[in-house]
Amino acid sequence: MYNKVFLIGNLTRDPELRYTSAGIAVAHFALAVNRISRKGAGEGNDVDFINIVAWRRLAEICGEYLKKGKPVAIEGRLQIRTFDGRDGQKRTMAEVVADSMQMLGKREGGTAPGTATEAAPSVAEDSEEVPF
Amino acid sequence: MAGFNRITLIGRPMTDPESRSMNDGSVMSKFRLSVSRPQSGADLIDIVVWGKAAEICRDYLKKNNLVLVEGRIQNRSFDDQSGQRRWVTEVVANAVTLMDKATRSQPSTAGQPVEMAESAPTNLSEEPEPMSLDGARDKAEDADLINELPF
Numbered sequence: 173m174y175n176k177v178f179l180i181g182n183l184t185r186d187p188e189l190r191y192t193s194a195g196i197a198v199a200h201f202a203l204a205v206n207r208i209s210r211k212g213a214g215e216g217n218d219v220d221f222i223n224i225v226a227w228r229r230l231a232e233i234c235g236e237y238l239k240k241g242k243p244v245a246i247e248g249r250l251q252i253r254t255f256d257g258r259d260g261q262k263r264t265m266a267e268v269v270a271d272s273m274q275m276l277g278k279r280e281g282g283t284a285p286g287t288a289t290e291a292a293p294s295v296a297e298d299s300e301e302v303p304f
Numbered sequence: 305m306a307g308f309n310r311i312t313l314i315g316r317p318m319t320d321p322e323s324r325s326m327n328d329g330s331v332m333s334k335f336r337l338s339v340s341r342p343q344s345g346a347d348l349i350d351i352v353v354w355g356k357a358a359e360i361c362r363d364y365l366k367k368n369n370l371v372l373v374e375g376r377i378q379n380r381s382f383d384d385q386s387g388q389r390r391w392v393t394e395v396v397a398n399a400v401t402l403m404d405k406a407t408r409s410q411p412s413t414a415g416q417p418v419e420m421a422e423s424a425p426t427n428l429s430e431e432p433e434p435m436s437l438d439g440a441r442d443k444a445e446d447a448d449l450i451n452e453l454p455f
Binding site for chain 1: 305306307308309310311312313314315339340341347348349372376377378379393395
């Protein structure tokens with residue numbers, strides 16, 4: 173059915189890019205998403221750390237361009253995965269499977285893509301080149 | 305940087321919601337939502353609701369009702385019986401919308417035909433196996449759609 177997530181946050185670590193045995197790229201990272209609280213920042217637990225997973229071309233783009241601390245917008249769906257923990261007990265883990273990624277903040281070089289989606293990768297956003 | 309954290313889900317509760325009244329009179333309601341994946345299978349997502357929306361869940365939401373949930377993703381930690389720290393991810397809903405046709409036990413919101421109550425998909429298979437659930441659900445929804453056609 174319908175399952176859509178929109179997140180803006182900062183990377184807590186560099187993305188970890190791996191390839192499955194079938195050669196499919198998969199990238200794992202996590203976002204620190206600040207909560208908007210009326211009390212103001214700095215009171216109690218006001219950050220959510222949300223695991224993100226990206227596949228294929230999007231995974232490669234994330235692995236190449238995203239760095240710890242960078243602000244990023246992610247669009248995807250929330251997935252709950254079950255696995256066996258070290259003590260043999262069933263554990264569940266929630267992660268957002270990214271459909272598209274948008275880098276926020278300043279660009280360092282001129283080549284980084286602004287947006288990327290799994291379907292249409294590396295759509296460069298050259299706003300500086302607009303002639304008006 | 306201010307974060308942005310929004311999630312929208314449509315699914316069906318696995319059980320009736322579990323509701324509690326707090327000391328200050330506010331209501332908290334919890335349930336696990338089954339959201340089927342595009343291909344096969346389903347994600348079972350814990351939902352927490354507070355306030356007025358929780359009262360609606362407590363009073364009207366039942367197992368297997370089709371429901372739209374809007375909110376944010378939250379991580380929370382607690383210590384289990386063995387003293388180990390556990391992390392849970394849940395969706396804190398700020399809006400819950402019932403999407404089934406109105407029945408007698410539900411509020412008849414504007415524009416919803418009440419006479420359709422008997423055709424609402426209430427007798428879904430209780431097996432947790434998602435494929436059979438999907439099949440039953442699709443058939444039920446198709447039937448609803450056909451009944452709505454004006455010709």
